[in-house]
Amino acid sequence: NIELPETMSNEMRTVLEGLLQRDVDKRLGCMGRLAEEVKEHPYFKDIDWKQVYLLKLTPPLIPPRGEVNAADAFDIGNFDEDDTKGIKLTEADQELYKNFPIVISERWQQEITESVFDTVNLETDRIEQKRRAKFKQNNIYDDEKTSDLILQGQLKKNTGTFGFSWQIRYTKLYPNRLELHYEKGDKDPEVNFNFIIHRKKIFH
Known part of the structure; x- marks a missing residue:
């Protein structure tokens, strides 16, 4: 007997x-009339089964889609690093779960996305604050509107031997040169490419 x-x-x-009866022959729903035995139980006396069949009955609880409907699921990711440090999954661990039929990835994806989003935002805010402080200290202001600047913006520069390393440089394109700056607002460019412009004379 179970304790309730x-x-x-x-x-x-x-x-x-009735549903948890060990003896199958005495179990609710297994005594000959199948689902009718469950539907006729007094616990479901207020249920309109026709409305259920037509999908018109609103359930009292709708769990979030893609999530485990259990309180323990909210503990995922809340481990102390000291408790998990040094723990490595072995091949035996992977073998144990290779045939596990259910994978609910939405909760994991949401957790990872939120963590990455917060981390990126914090890092971006930190860099932006550092740049603003530098501009204010050096009294640097953009006066590009009055210059012959054609285009400016960030450019990724490939610096790796095998093409795996990228650096971001602030780029300014002028009619006669291309400047690569370490940061926006730097007076002196890190690299300066000068263009030699040849003008052809056209005779009619």
Whole structure:
């Protein structure tokens, strides 16, 4: 016999005991009339099964889509680093779960996305504050509107031997040169490419 809380109603108690009956022949729903036995139980007396069949009955609880409907699921990711440090999954661990049929990735994806989003935002804010402080200290202001600047913006520069390393430089394109700056607002460019412009004379 299973122990159920005393706060349960008699209808709830009997339906659970019936569904959890060890003896299959005495189990609710297994005594000959299948689902009708469950539907006719007093616990479901207020349920309109026709409305259920037509999908018109709103359930009292709709769990979030893609999430585990259990309180323990909210503990995922809340481990102390000291408790998990040094733990490595072995091939035996992987073998144990290779045939596990259910993978709910939405919660994991959401957790990773939020973590990455927060990290990137914090790093971006830190860099932006550092740049603003530098501009203010050096009294640097953009006066590009009055110059012959054609185009400016960030450019990724490949510096790796095998093409795996990238650096970001602030680029300014002028009619006669291309400047690569370490940061926007730097007076002296890190690299300066000068263009030699040849003008052809056209004779009519």
